[in-house]
Amino acid sequence: MDQNLAMGGESQSSKAPSPMEVVDLPPLPPRQGKNTPHIYRSDIETYLHPLISHRWTIGHVHKGQGIREILSLNKHFEFSSFAAAMEFVNGVAAISESERHHARTLIEYKTVVTFLHTHSAHIDFGIPGGKPNLRKVPGLTRRDIRLAIKIEQLHDEFMADGRAAPYAFRALGVLQKWACQLLKRRYGSDGFGGAAGSQPPFQKMIERMKARGEWNPLFSSQPVHPTIDPGENDPGAKPVR
Numbered sequence: 650m651d652q653n654l655a656m657g658g659e660s661q662s663s664k665a666p667s668p669m670e671v672v673d674l675p676p677l678p679p680r681q682g683k684n685t686p687h688i689y690r691s692d693i694e695t696y697l698h699p700l701i702s703h704r705w706t707i708g709h710v711h712k713g714q715g716i717r718e719i720l721s722l723n724k725h726f727e728f729s730s731f732a733a734a735m736e737f738v739n740g741v742a743a744i745s746e747s748e749r750h751h752a753r754t755l756i757e758y759k760t761v762v763t764f765l766h767t768h769s770a771h772i773d774f775g776i777p778g779g780k781p782n783l784r785k786v787p788g789l790t791r792r793d794i795r796l797a798i799k800i801e802q803l804h805d806e807f808m809a810d811g812r813a814a815p816y817a818f819r820a821l822g823v824l825q826k827w828a829c830q831l832l833k834r835r836y837g838s839d840g841f842g843g844a845a846g847s848q849p850p851f852q853k854m855i856e857r858m859k860a861r862g863e864w865n866p867l868f869s870s871q872p873v874h875p876t877i878d879p880g881e882n883d884p885g886a887k888p889v890r
């Protein structure tokens with residue numbers, strides 16, 4: 650077997666073409682305040698694609714539909730020794746403390762894997778212009794993007810002084826494609842993205858009801874079940890002829 654492949658690297662003959670040619674990392678997004686909103690649709694292109702081009706991938710904290718699908722931003726790192734791996738983990742811990750945002754970190758001999766997501770992310774289910782109705786929904790936020798960029802900068806130092814080993818594996822191209830598809834499905838539509846960037850789908854139902862003069866402001870004080878949009882499947886809705 651190709652020595653390089655045996656080391657978990659890429660075999661020269663079958664270099665999987667990466668769908669994301671490596672681009673420069675973007676500047677840090679602004680630090681998020683309390684009740685951090687989920688990422689905005691535009692963050693996928695601005696921040697996540699560059700991170701994916703640096704071999705970050707997208708995984709699941711929890712698989713589910715809509716807001717029950719909790720994604721995480723992950724990366725696998727290889728080091729020259731267990732001691733170097735531990736120094737990196739301690740570096741990630743220091744960054745987590747300074748960001749007040751903590752990575753889930755797995756270490757196994759010379760391998761370290763970081764998993765980032767925001768436990769206390771929030772989605773505003775309130776009506777635009779009305780009273781905010783913030784609900785805690787774990788997911789991806791700009792806190793995770795900031796943490797990933799800072800971890801990347803730390804890793805660059807370890808690469809520069811030889812404590813880190815370049816790590817790529819043949820499945821990376823597939824993982825990068827899958828990462829982009831997951832992000833697009835969860836945050837790329839008018840779904841539950843960041844507060845300003847997009848509205849929950851049932852928002853459209855509310856606007857339709859207002860247009861039909863059927864909206865009663867009292868409705869908004871009721872807990873709206875976020876994953877059901879009666880406007881779409883409302884038995885009373887008149888089929889469009």
Ligand SMILES: C[C@H](O)[C@H](O)[C@H]1CNC2=NC(N)=NC(=O)C2=N1
Pocket residue numbers: 749750751752765766767768769770
């Ligand atoms: C009060 C403290 O800042 C919060 O509990 C922080 C701590 N670290 C955190 N880390 C992560 N990953 N998600 C969070 O929501 C989070 N919240």
